[in-house]
Amino acid sequence: METAARVSESAGGLGRDPRSVAAIVYDGLCLFEYSIVVELFGLSRPEIENWYRFETFSIDRAPLRATGGVTVEASVDRSALDRAGTIVVPGWRDLEETPPSDLLDELRAAHADGARIASVCSGVFVLAAAGLLDGLRATTHWRYAERLASRYPKIEVDSGVLYIDEGRVLTSAGSAAGIDLGLHLVRLDFGSEVANHVARRLVVAPHRDGGQAQFLERPVAVEEDASFAALLDSVRATLDGEHTIASMAAGIHVSSRSLIRLFRRSLDTTPHEWLTQERVRLAQELLESAEGGVEQVAARSGFGSAQLLRHHFRRRVGLSPTAYRRRFSKCDSS
């Protein structure tokens, strides 16, 4: 999508771009937490301009023994930490073990230089050991909360939330909460429209019927108004029909002007922009499930013609509809 990437002003000193992400791995790696980081920041997303660049940096020499008995190799090039504007620590192998002091030094230096540092689950113990959390609020998996608080009394531990954003230091709770934290960062850097897009692609729901759809659709949306949310749902359910600003506005009894404001405020986009975005998404699903030709897909997703579908599809996804179908028709993993 062509929404210009916004760089959150909270991060990034001179030369540090928050969209340059480095994940730290170690012997004893928690694969699940690491994978979350990869899924969020490490996959290529040609449809989004200026997407994250992702590197992995290992503090130990290969092979790393990871969870599940597999071994992993990773780069030990420390310069990754000098470049990164966002550094993620996905867990830590042993709560009783103090992380290596050179790692702590480098984290402190990166932080002082303007980098954002984020942790998933037990990764918070690394940030804590570096002293980056002193005087700040932090969270972690509920099982570790007490230990974190007693060992680091200067940290205000709150185990009741999914993640905590202290500006340049961010922590998240149990493993999966790393997804929420990651989406939060995406929202800061690219806006909620993109964050929602990523969230949806992440939660690949090949058969989306059940009542969970609501929950999966917009994990980071900020819809203050229930009737506005209902409007979005009803439009989404009838994407093949005609929708104008006037008709949508009438649907919730507000003026066109207010409708435009609602979209801007809660989704940071415009009605028309959102509509084509939704239509392209639907077209993606239809293409993935391999029903009908491009002509039919266009009609069912509300594009007046196949040309129009091609135009928008290419612009937003980066591939032509047929190329997309070829590539993602069966096992799309992102």
Add this chain to the structure above:
DNA sequence: CATGTGAACCGCCAGA
């Protein structure tokens, strides 16, 4: 790819 037409969008202001 250029171009005309109508819709979409947003800043601004007035009224609630």
Add this chain to the structure above:
DNA sequence: ATTCTGGCGGTTCACA
């Protein structure tokens, strides 16, 4: 005073 809403006019944008 503050915040929200609707309408107007000009500009931009999408579609044919």
